[in-house]
Amino acid sequence: MAEKAEKREKAKRADDNVVFVGKKPTMSYVLAVITQFSEGAKEVYLKARGKSISRAVDVAEVVRNRFVNDVKHTIEIGTEKIQGEREGELNVSTISITLSK
Numbered sequence: 675m676a677e678k679a680e681k682r683e684k685a686k687r688a689d690d691n692v693v694f695v696g697k698k699p700t701m702s703y704v705l706a707v708i709t710q711f712s713e714g715a716k717e718v719y720l721k722a723r724g725k726s727i728s729r730a731v732d733v734a735e736v737v738r739n740r741f742v743n744d745v746k747h748t749i750e751i752g753t754e755k756i757q758g759e760r761e762g763e764l765n766v767s768t769i770s771i772t773l774s775k
Contacts, residue, residue, distance in 0.1 A: 695722040695730040
């Protein structure tokens with residue numbers, strides 16, 4: 675029983691440093707990243723798919739250029755296959771940007 679609670683807590687901590695970028699304004703995501711860093715996170719992961727990729731890049735650049743100048747970043751890009759409602763299988767582009775102090 676204690677093992678399950680410990681596994682859930684570890685999984686929860688792993689997801690704490692992930693910011694999923696969507697349709698909200700860019701500064702909302704910038705604030706989320708800055709909050710993660712101020713709470714002691716060494717790495718924050720920005721993840722986005724499709725049309726939100728450009729917003730994720732904007733968030734990373736605003737954080738690097740305006741707020742935290744000593745941030746390093748790595749970028750991973752990829753494609754996910756998802757089931758579409760009409761056409762069947764669709765390819766959706768993805769990006770994962772790791773910001774680390």
